[in-house]
Amino acid sequence: xxxxxxxxxxxxxxxxxxxxxxxxxxxxxxxxxxxxxxxxxxxxxxxxxxxxxxxxxxxxxxxxxxxxxxxxxxxxxxxxxxxxxxxxxxxxxxxxxxxxxxxxxxxxxxxxxxxxxxxxxxxxxxxxxxxxxxxxxxxxxxxxxxxxxxxxxxxxxxxxxxxxxxxxxxxxxxxxxxxxxxxxxxxxxxxxxxxxxxxxxxxxxxxxxxxxxxxxxxxxxxxxxxxxxxxxxxxxxxxxxxxxxxxxxxxxxxxxxxxxxxxxxxxxxxxxxxx
Amino acid sequence: xxxxxxxxxxxxxxxxxxxxxxxxxxxxxxxxxxxxxxxxxxxxxxxxxxxxxxxxxxxxxxxxxxxxxxxxxxxxxxxxxxxxxxxxxxxxxxxxxxxxxxxxxxxxxxxxxxxxxxxxxxxxxxxxxxxxxxxxxxxxxxxxxxxxxxxxxxxxxxxxxxxxxxxxxxxxxxxxxxxxxxxxxxxxxxxxxxxxxxxxxxxxxxxxxxxxxxxxxxxxxxxxxxxxxxxxxxxxxxxxxxxxxxxxxxxxxxxxxxxxxxxxxxxxx
Numbered sequence: 001x002x003x004x005x006x007x008x009x010x011x012x013x014x015x016x017x018x019x020x021x022x023x024x025x026x027x028x029x030x031x032x033x034x035x036x037x038x039x040x041x042x043x044x045x046x047x048x049x050x051x052x053x054x055x056x057x058x059x060x061x062x063x064x065x066x067x068x069x070x071x072x073x074x075x076x077x078x079x080x081x082x083x084x085x086x087x088x089x090x091x092x093x094x095x096x097x098x099x100x101x102x103x104x105x106x107x108x109x110x111x112x113x114x115x116x117x118x119x120x121x122x123x124x125x126x127x128x129x130x131x132x133x134x135x136x137x138x139x140x141x142x143x144x145x146x147x148x149x150x151x152x153x154x155x156x157x158x159x160x161x162x163x164x165x166x167x168x169x170x171x172x173x174x175x176x177x178x179x180x181x182x183x184x185x186x187x188x189x190x191x192x193x194x195x196x197x198x199x200x201x202x203x204x205x206x207x208x209x210x211x212x213x214x215x216x217x218x219x220x221x222x223x224x225x226x227x228x229x230x231x232x233x234x235x236x237x238x239x240x241x242x243x244x245x246x247x248x249x250x251x252x253x254x255x256x257x258x259x260x261x262x263x264x265x266x267x268x269x270x271x272x273x274x275x
Numbered sequence: 276x277x278x279x280x281x282x283x284x285x286x287x288x289x290x291x292x293x294x295x296x297x298x299x300x301x302x303x304x305x306x307x308x309x310x311x312x313x314x315x316x317x318x319x320x321x322x323x324x325x326x327x328x329x330x331x332x333x334x335x336x337x338x339x340x341x342x343x344x345x346x347x348x349x350x351x352x353x354x355x356x357x358x359x360x361x362x363x364x365x366x367x368x369x370x371x372x373x374x375x376x377x378x379x380x381x382x383x384x385x386x387x388x389x390x391x392x393x394x395x396x397x398x399x400x401x402x403x404x405x406x407x408x409x410x411x412x413x414x415x416x417x418x419x420x421x422x423x424x425x426x427x428x429x430x431x432x433x434x435x436x437x438x439x440x441x442x443x444x445x446x447x448x449x450x451x452x453x454x455x456x457x458x459x460x461x462x463x464x465x466x467x468x469x470x471x472x473x474x475x476x477x478x479x480x481x482x483x484x485x486x487x488x489x490x491x492x493x494x495x496x497x498x499x500x501x502x503x504x505x506x507x508x509x510x511x512x513x514x515x516x517x518x519x520x521x522x523x524x525x526x527x528x529x530x531x532x533x534x535x536x537x538x539x540x541x542x543x544x
Contacts, residue, residue, distance in 0.1 A: 121470055121472070125470055125471065125472050126471060126472045127404070127406075127408075127470065127471025127472065128470070128471060142423070142472070144470075144472040145423060145455035145456055145472065145473075223459070227425070227455055227456025227457075227458070227467065228428070228456050228457050228458065228459075229454065229455055229456050229457060230457075232455075233456065234457075241459070242428055242457065242459075244356070244359065245353060245355045245356045245359060245428070245430050245431070246355065246428075246429065246430040248359070
């Protein structure tokens with residue numbers, strides 16, 4: 001993800017690159033495209049386009065959309081606020097156990113979301129949660145079944161993406177520019193604001209967009225840990241899941257909305273993924 | 276209409292993948308895919324209401340023992356979701372629903388069914404964590420301020436029955452105001468109660484199995500307002516293993532009754 005776009009002309013026109021493409025590759029590549037494209041095509045065909053406005057303006061869909069935007073945006077913001085200092089520490093310092101810390105932080109990326117939900121319960125559940133039981137007994141605060149729980153679940157799964165993108169940004173940074181600013185008398189805070197952050201613009205944008213998109217799609221951890229209630233914890237994916245059982249048309253319409261949002265994310269990142 | 280096959284196909288592939296993973300390794304797992312059942316090896320796919328998980332698990336083992344070479348692959352879930360899968364073309368041989376509504380759906384809007392009969396009944400109950408943090412003793416207590424109540428979602432039989440009970444008791448508004456989560460199926464309701472995060476849930480009497488009896492407590496609902504759930508079972512039309520499927524249905528109606536009774540189910544009406 002962190003590779004730059006500089007490409008030497010010689011590579012682009014090298015005989016190996018331009019040579020004949022093995023027929024087997026073409027077939028497998030086409031299968032790969034079909035694998036992704038067929039479900040999308042199915043969704044487009046099954047979406048009740050004539051009813052879409054009506055379905056998407058239903059109470060359920062609107063409440064879920066509103067909640068999803070709140071949850072994903074808050075999760076992306078938290079991921080950035082905590083992820084930036086963490087990426088900084090991971091890139092610019094050495095300490096014992098750093099590799100382990102990094103592995104732990106990235107783990108949610110490859111963890112089954114439902115396991116994340118179970119873990120969140122073990123940490124923040126009201127009765128047996130490591131912190132949750134203490135929060136409840138001392139302050140009467142219960143996280144489960146609240147919007148805060150949905151945000152926590154979304155943050156848990158999107159945080160590693162933010163950290164990875166920010167790490168890549170910090171690694172690619174020319175530290176001499178920061179040093180130069182410091183030599184000229186800039187305070188550390190000034191250097192951070194006026195040199196480091198602007199230089200990392202694209203990676204910061206990527207961190208925000210990627211973690212926002214991941215948070216938007218969160219399902220397993222949310223339904224396990226936060227529950228499913230319209231307006232409180234029922235985000236768009238949960239609404240799709242519930243409506244699939246009762247109102248299939250609505251499920252397809254909301255799915256289409258999520259796909260369009262995801263597509264918008266890819267477009268926003270086109271400089272990185274689509275060249 | 277021409278759109279349907281795509282979805283049906285993907286549902287079929289998905290289910291096939293699921294049931295393959297249910298194989299316990301002994302068989303080669305190639306039955307079904309080729310269409311012909313041939314020989315003694317046969318796999319039966321049974322979609323059953325999640326409230327039947329424990330009882331049917333045992334019945335399935337017994338059926339396999341009585342029919343060597345047969346593998347029963349269960350697909351447990353909310354009856355409405357299971358009916359939806361079947362109506363989309365999922366290759367299911369037997370359907371056991373926690374409410375006649377969803378059997379009707381498969382019968383009328385789906386592939387249709389044969390050999391339909393009611394095989395059990397079940398009562399609803401209030402389920403609370405063993406330590407009963409909210410001090411729930413009866414239905415009215417569910418309306419107290421701040422009670423964290425968990426139900427199955429609307430459309431899920433246990434969810435619809437719970438709402439019917441609230442209506443019968445005249446507490447719909449206050450009780451539904453306390454609902455903090457609408458769960459996918461009744462087992463998810465029990466899980467939330469078991470974790471102690473919910474104060475109460477509405478499930479079936481049969482959900483308090485010996486395995487979880489130390490974690491949850493059952494509070495009976497008076498007969499005047501309670502709902503009796505009737506469970507129909509049938510062979511799904513188009514089954515590749517129709518004879519075996521019919522055999523399974525007969526087994527549930529025969530020898531299986533003993534097992535169902537052990538798990539707290541009532542005999543069919």
